[in-house]
Amino acid sequence: MEPPLPLLAVSLVLLCSAGLTRSLSITSVGHSTFEKAQGEKVTLPCTFVLSEEDEGPLDIEWVLIPADNQKKEQIIIMYAVDRIYNHYYAAMTGRMQFTNPDPRSGDGSLDILNLKSADTGTYQCKVKKAPGVQSQKIQLTVLVKPARTKCSIEGSQEIGKDVILKCASQEGSPLLSYDWRRVSGTQELPATSMLNKNTGELLLKNASQDYSGTYNCVASNRVGTDECSVELNVTPPINTAGIIAGAIIGTLLGLCVLGFLIFCCCKKHREKKYEKEVHHDIREDVPPPKSRSSTARSYIGSNRSSLGSMSPSNMEGYTKTPYSQVPSEDFERTPGQNPTFAPSKYDIAHKIGDITVV
Template identity: 50%
Template sequence: MPRRTRGFKPKGMDLTTFHFCYFLLVVTAGSSHGLEIISAGSTTVEKASGESVKLDCQFSLAPEDSGSLDIEWSLQPSDTQDEEKVVILYSGDRAYENYYAPLKDRVHFFSSDPKNGDASINLLSLKSADTGTYQCKVKKVPGIRSRKVVLRVMVAPSKPRCYAEGPTQVGKDVVLRCESSEGTNPIAYAWERITGSKLLPASAVLDPVSGSINIRNASEGSSGTYRCMAKNRVGMQECVMDLGITPPPNTAGIIAAAVICVLLALIIIAIILFCCCRARNRKKYEKEISYEIREDVPPPKSRVSTARSFTSVGSQRSSLGSMSPSNLHEYSKPQYDKIPSDEFERPPSHAPLPPPGKPAGPNLSRMGAIPVMIPAQNRDGSIV
């Protein structure tokens, strides 16, 4: 059995002659089959956001394809009930590149003259919204051929945020989390410690999908600097955090201090209330006393002469000297609430004589009576 070879090359033929013969064979095959799409590249392309991509679509024509050449690139809808959206056109020897608003100024034909057999296009500054299935359709009567290319625009992970969840105390379960707000899934997360032994604690459990690491029954040896890396097919970002495991606080001391603070606050409030009530009662008492003084003072009488006041005092004294013990009780207390009568205003010559049979002043003293001084009045009627 003859040995098989990977390629055919006639003996005595150089490489240039072989390529020319191969080209004639392709043209002859195309002429027998009419218009054909000859691109052999991948039908699935993955690119990162912000990059550029070439969607390949090369074709060959046959002599019987005599109609006008039309090239159309369209974006296929994800729902079969929706209509496809034309992205770029070539018709009548003219290119229409700004046909699709979301790709305006970002889509161009790769060749300056697509009718020469290259209908490929370039997409610039890719965005995640550019993801989709693109179809290249070449028409030249009577032939028509098409080719689909799936474009997937991937977004690299954004810088993740590292933080600890829960109390970072000895004996507690500490959870370290790492999250990227942007990025095309799947995103894989990985944790490592970059200080000390550079090994994760033995009780640590890593979840590469959610980006969390659970350190069970944490100890002070779990403290250190940790780094998280978020990675997908088009990029990688990382974040660093410091973890410090501290001893648990003195709970009993905290409770005792809180109780003492509450008691002190209650005592202060009670003192303030007591002072307020006392001040209020004192003010009320002073107000009542002022009202009583105003009620006891008699209204002033019309002014009288000083001479008449002294005459009245003398009359009162002479009258007192002629009093007997039987009527002494009427003058035993100061009579502040009585207005002096007209008898006290009479001159000394008209003073009434003591009634007969009544003991005189010296006799009253002998009988044990106590002399009482009658208060005098000034000109406006006030007692002095």
């Protein structure tokens, strides 16, 4: 049964109207995710086709959509009124540009140079030319290659012991995978080895001297690899009993020497203390020396005063005074020492004569 003529006419009109109202459209579809390594370059595509009805000014904006919905979109670069504006996003200043210097040609793709891990995010290209408006979102993931990978050995490298070879990268985006291989000898891992690719640990159980050699570890992720090597040397067990005995003897000798030094120090301290005490006692017991010159002067002065008061009547008695009455302390001296003042009988008599004459 054929459709009624009025319905067919309406359909033709709608089809014609749809063709006449065609506006701009983005043609770079199918490129919604990109994974790149840090330091590389990426081109985020955004090509479009304009319509004859799109008569307004052409505007192209690239914005970064934050993972947090509460934050606003950040404009990265923009083309408007035949001019490029690229100073909106300081984190990418000098590292971004339009692929085509003239986006009016229908290519508004964006180049990002020297990628960093912080560049990971969702980018949106918006093309506006009134009345047409179109946009496209692209997810960019910047991965860091494994770097600064280090190998190490854990456990005693003795026959019969379990040894663990460790491998770890200090840089690199997850998920990292580790793989060990032997690069010397049979170039095959021992039969008792157990590898954990996620942690990078290689367990060698019940090690023997045949396990000795060079082992290499390769760390990898989706964008790169890095590696390191380690040398394993399995040796016979060490004589621990002799080492322990030597350590004990050495400790005892050290304690003896230390005790002897402490004893010497204490003895020296006691001797110094005793000397100080004896010296202090002697200085306190000795009386201060007497002044002989002052004693002699006082004695002579007293004699002169007494002689001056003598008269002829009593001078005879004075001449008979024994010389021994002079105080003995004024004439005390050590053998061989000359006295500072020692009056003789002749001097006394002469003095007496002088007084008599007067």
